[in-house]
Amino acid sequence: MIRGDREEHAVLCSKDKTYDMKIADTSNTLLFIPGCETPEQLGADKPTSNIVHLQIAGVAKNFWELRRCRPKLKKLKKLLMESPYEGPDTEQEQTSANSKYATEDLLDQVQASEEEIMHQLETLKACQIEGYWRILDFDYEMKLLNHVTQLIYTESWSFNRVPLSVCLQELGPLEPENMIEHILMSYGRKYTDEGDTYFEMKEEKICRGIAQMLLNNAVKFSLSEFQEVWQQSVPEGMITGLDQLKGLALADYSSKPETISLLNIEDLPEENQERFNTLFKIREKWTEADIVPYIQDLCSEKQTTGALLTKYARSSMQNGIKVYNSRRPIS
Structure with missing residues (x-):
């Protein structure tokens, strides 16, 4: 399937992969001949020496070159957030189905393969309610x-x-x-x-969810205070750790006192340059440990985070630690 709205660059989707489409020229002109059979297709029992006159239906001097690309899944969350599910009591007040999407609607509007969309729905913790995919409030x-x-x-x-x-x-x-x-x-x-x-x-999922709830209510949180409140808020027997918050929250060890704030990877731009611009607007210099969770999903099949940093960032040493800043001025 070729997918994309009028203002989007078209992509081609198979059952489980997404490809960018680009027109490429060919020096060998391609002829389209309906009903044309090669000697192999004719078989041994049919004569191959006869000349057959056929009409050429079309000529092509270029073709579509497909290049594997990341699925464009940001739109999926945006669509589902139009009508988050807040429970049966609130649902009775909302009778409109205009902002609800079934699987066919998502396949029609999101530039990704069916398998990739289904995987992302699972990541977003979406569920089907009365035939429509919904994200819980x-x-x-x-x-x-x-x-x-x-x-x-x-x-x-x-x-x-x-x-x-x-x-x-x-x-x-x-x-x-x-x-x-x-x-x-x-x-x-x-x-x-x-x-x-x-x-x-799963301990990590529960601790991460509770951390998000705590951070949702504050622009910045004292790191030590947050860690104390967080540990008290999770179920008894579970142990919290900042490693559980990769791609969700960002700690600032340079401020006095040290702070932590919400920075959810799901809210960052999808395109590489836009992602790096946004990150460098948030923080001028990043350590590799801090920035990697926010760029890991940008890597293609054979690409590493190191290659992305080489392309979009410049490294330097600060107090004996390697840090990265933008290659271009950030307005």
Whole structure:
């Protein structure tokens, strides 16, 4: 399928890959001849010595060259954020389906293959509600997660063995059952044991979600204070660590006191140059450890973050540490 709106550069999508399309010239003129058969197609039983007169239907001196490219998935979140799901009570007030998208709508509007779109929907923790793909409103998502973690604490369950049936039974009166199962899927791994369904809850995902909730409410947060509040906010037994926040939050060790703020990779531009411009506007100089989580997704199949930094940034030494700044002036 060729996909793209009028103002977008067209891309070609297979079932699982996306390609940029570029016209390339060829020195060998291509002739289009309907009904033309080669000797191999004619077979041994048909004579090949006869001259057959055929009409040339068209001539081509160029062709489309395909180059594998990253899927353009930013639009997917933008479309889904038009109508985030805030729970059954709020949903009854919103009757319009104009800003809701089924799989066919997303395939029609997003420049990516079906497999890439489905993978991104999973990354965005989207779910299907009445045939439409929806992203949960973040406050509602945290409310559901809190219900689940509270139940785990009350029942003294292991985070590795959370029974689905009991969760549905206990939390069903509070929230729709499909939402309870969805939040378990989003923050855990589903498995079956002796015919019963369980979930292994993922520490990193839960800690990351709670950190985002805390950082959403502050422009900047004292790093030490944040780490203390964060550890107190996660379920008992879970250990927080800044490694869990790669691509979500940025710590500033040069300020006094040290601070941390939300910087979600999902909100950054998709194109390489725009991404680097945005990052260098946020911070003039970056260490490799800080910038890599924010450019890793820009790498193509055979490209490394090192190659991207060489192309878009200039390195220098600052207090014995290698830092990167923009190759071009940032207005």
